[in-house]
Amino acid sequence: xxxxxxxxxxxxxxxxxxxxxxxxxxxxxxxxxxxxxxxxxxxxxxxxxxxxxxxxxxxxxxxxxxxxxxxxxxxxxxxxxxxxxxxxxxxxxxxxxxxxxxxxxxxxxxxxxxxxxxxxxxxxxxxxxxxxxxxxxxxxxxxxxxxxxxxxxxxxxxxxxxxxxxxxxxxxxxxxxxxxxxxxxxxxxxxxxxxxxxxxxxxxxxxxxxxxxxxxxxxxxxxxxxx
Amino acid sequence: xxxxxxxxxxxxxxxxxxxxxxxxxxxxxxxxxxxxxxxxxxxxxxxxxxxxxxxxxxxxxxxxxxxxxxxxxxxxxxxxxxxxxxxxxxxxxxxxxxxxxxxxxxxxxxxxxxxxxxxxxxxxxxxxxxxxxxxxxxxxxxxxxxxxxxxxxxxxxxxxxxxxxxxxxxxxxxxxxxxxxxxxxxxxxxxxxxxxxxxxxxxxxxxxxxxxxxxxxxxxxxxxxxxxxxxxxxxxxxxxxxx
Amino acid sequence: xxxxxxxxxxxxxxxxxxxxxxxxxxxxxxxxxxxxxxxxxxxxxxxxxxxxxxxxxxxxxxxxxxxxxxxxxxxxxxxxxxxxxxxxxxxxxxxxxxxxxxxxxxxxxxxxxxxxxxxxxxxxxxxxxxxxxxxxxxxxxxxxxxxxxxxxxxxxxxxxxxxxxxxxxxxxxxxxxxxxxxxxxxxxxxxxxxxxxxxxxxx
Numbered sequence: 164x165x166x167x168x169x170x171x172x173x174x175x176x177x178x179x180x181x182x183x184x185x186x187x188x189x190x191x192x193x194x195x196x197x198x199x200x201x202x203x204x205x206x207x208x209x210x211x212x213x214x215x216x217x218x219x220x221x222x223x224x225x226x227x228x229x230x231x232x233x234x235x236x237x238x239x240x241x242x243x244x245x246x247x248x249x250x251x252x253x254x255x256x257x258x259x260x261x262x263x264x265x266x267x268x269x270x271x272x273x274x275x276x277x278x279x280x281x282x283x284x285x286x287x288x289x290x291x292x293x294x295x296x297x298x299x300x301x302x303x304x305x306x307x308x309x310x311x312x313x314x315x316x317x318x319x320x321x322x323x324x325x326x327x328x329x330x331x332x333x334x335x336x337x338x339x340x341x342x343x344x345x346x347x348x349x350x351x352x353x354x355x356x357x358x359x360x361x362x363x364x365x366x367x368x369x370x371x372x373x374x375x376x377x378x379x380x381x382x383x384x385x386x387x388x389x390x
Numbered sequence: 391x392x393x394x395x396x397x398x399x400x401x402x403x404x405x406x407x408x409x410x411x412x413x414x415x416x417x418x419x420x421x422x423x424x425x426x427x428x429x430x431x432x433x434x435x436x437x438x439x440x441x442x443x444x445x446x447x448x449x450x451x452x453x454x455x456x457x458x459x460x461x462x463x464x465x466x467x468x469x470x471x472x473x474x475x476x477x478x479x480x481x482x483x484x485x486x487x488x489x490x491x492x493x494x495x496x497x498x499x500x501x502x503x504x505x506x507x508x509x510x511x512x513x514x515x516x517x518x519x520x521x522x523x524x525x526x527x528x529x530x531x532x533x534x535x536x537x538x539x540x541x542x543x544x545x546x547x548x549x550x551x552x553x554x555x556x557x558x559x560x561x562x563x564x565x566x567x568x569x570x571x572x573x574x575x576x577x578x579x580x581x582x583x584x585x586x587x588x589x590x591x592x593x594x595x596x597x598x599x600x601x602x603x604x605x606x607x608x609x610x611x612x613x614x615x616x617x618x619x620x621x622x623x624x625x626x627x628x629x630x631x632x633x
Numbered sequence: 634x635x636x637x638x639x640x641x642x643x644x645x646x647x648x649x650x651x652x653x654x655x656x657x658x659x660x661x662x663x664x665x666x667x668x669x670x671x672x673x674x675x676x677x678x679x680x681x682x683x684x685x686x687x688x689x690x691x692x693x694x695x696x697x698x699x700x701x702x703x704x705x706x707x708x709x710x711x712x713x714x715x716x717x718x719x720x721x722x723x724x725x726x727x728x729x730x731x732x733x734x735x736x737x738x739x740x741x742x743x744x745x746x747x748x749x750x751x752x753x754x755x756x757x758x759x760x761x762x763x764x765x766x767x768x769x770x771x772x773x774x775x776x777x778x779x780x781x782x783x784x785x786x787x788x789x790x791x792x793x794x795x796x797x798x799x800x801x802x803x804x805x806x807x808x809x810x811x812x813x814x815x816x817x818x819x820x821x822x823x824x825x826x827x828x829x830x831x832x833x834x835x836x
């Protein structure tokens with residue numbers, strides 16, 4: 164085993180982050196997308212604060228799922244197109260570790276940022292204040308699960324010319340538990356109950372996914388490199 | 391045992407094997423389907439609450455059970471293909487997907503038809519129906535992924551990975567949908583539990599489930615044979631087989 | 634080291650055939666590359682040069698038959714440069730699939746100077762010209778400790794001066810005991826160059 168796995172992982176994450184920070188628009192665009200879609204719901208459902216508060220956990224979570232899917236579809240695109248992926252696949256370091264670094268940096272820049280911004284969306288939808296910490300925590304854990312699932316889909320479709328819609332077909336069914344657990348936690352907290360059970364389930368999904376999803380993504384990437 | 395597994399991996403041997411199995415399976419399955427339908431639809435007693443409309447379970451339940459099992463068959467074939475690189479496993483995996491999707495679709499449609507007299511609506515977001523719908527999506531995903539790859543060897547590998555991921559996920563999905571349903575369950579909808587089913591209704595159901603497993607195996611074998619006819623049409627063994 | 638590799642050689646191909654989809658590209662390719670050898674793969678378009686190189690590197694496994702033995706210490710550089718447009722030259726060269734993560738900048742700066750990019754260490758690659766970007770990719774050859782180099786079309790899109798520079802680097806690698814297998818359309822005149830024509834293996 165190469166002795167420098169930690170260095171490799173840290174370097175890969177650092178590489179992604181510094182590249183992304185030089186083009187900050189890519190970080191803000193998903194947030195703007197999120198804001199716009201959240202705006203569509205009061206326009207579609209009516210402005211009644213009680214109705215909105217009732218639907219708020221579901222709205223925020225469905226939009227989070229969709230925005231995570233749109234971003235993660237491009238997870239390995241750049242590496243595939245510029246040849247970095249070939250080098251990652253040939254490197255003595257495991258490809259799964261490289262995939263994990265990609266997912267983690269993607270999650271830091273999309274999911275965590277979204278979770279940090281989520282109180283704004285909660286306020287717009289009249290969500291009770293006591294639910295906001297749960298909302299943020301559930302989004303931190305849940306978006307990690309979504310990024311990991313998205314990574315598997317992205318790995319399997321990165322070599323295809325028409326990957327975009329296909330990726331959603333592959334990943335949406337797999338994300339159902341994340342949505343249910345996330346909405347469950349936020350609803351529970353909004354009603355004043357203890358959401359820790361749902362959050363624990365989300366945490367378990369994230370932990371399990373962090374172990375298994377990079378392996379599946381690496382297998383997918385090797386197949387995509389055959390094309 | 392191992393020589394059998396080894397032989398299964400060879401297309402000519404498998405083709406002959408499938409031909410013999412189909413010859414026996416086809417009449418058996420047709421007979422079982424006929425017997426189960428007649429028994430279930432005509433001789434089993436009507437349900438005391440639902441009357442005769444419950445009889446659709448003789449199609450709905452077997453289709454649902456076999457559709458779920460089919461996903462696991464597909465995933466196991468995928469695993470065999472990834473680990474032992476047996477080409478027939480690719481063929482099997484590819485053959486299972488449309489059959490499983492069709493059975494899932496049958497389960498969904500019969501569920502909807504059953505829902506109309508029982509609940510007064512064609513579609514109700516019941517936990518089992520919702521899980522079935524997601525299973526249907528999982529099948530569609532595998533089929534769409536296979537079609538998207540031009541290189542069919544790579545397509546089979548990709549589908550194997552996807553179906554294995556789906557296999558890990560299915561128990562989580564089913565459980566989460568159950569919890570979701572109990573969280574939102576509206577008071578007016580109650581599912582009559584099958585656990586309370588009487589033996590006179592259960593035996594024809596078990597026969598139908600067995601018949602559907604047979605039907606599944608039959609359709610998969612036919613599908614695999616059709617695939618072999620396509621890919622090996624230039625081979626000498628196939629020509630001599632068809633003569 | 635793969636079991637198919639003979640003692641003392643860096644690459645062994647024994648009766649290798651390649652299939653792509655249902656089409657057979659190559660059949661019966663046999664090649665033995667020892668140390669300090671320079672091999673050019675030639676062949677018409679679509680003859681499978683790139684596919685063979687990818688199979689040797691281990692990127693392509695489907696449809697590859699026969700035994701491929703390759704030294705574990707190798708560098709593969711395909712058509713694609715593997716450069717991140719938003720990172721600087723230094724940042725880009727800190728890591729490559731053939732090696733470890735470089736922590737000391739001095740070697741990187743020397744490699745950049747060797748390809749004539751001294752002074753561009755902290756320039757973002759996106760802002761360099763296409764030719765300069767090619768050179769950043771080539772600088773990896775000055776950083777590599779790998780014994781076997783597998784290069785796909787290394788001579789495309791570089792000027793005469795760059796070609797001469799690259800040729801001298803390949804020969805220096807060989808004199809140090811390493812070997813190079815590369816594909817190229819153009820005939821190149823390097824000392825000790827051996828040519829493998831893939832057209833003879835066309836199936």
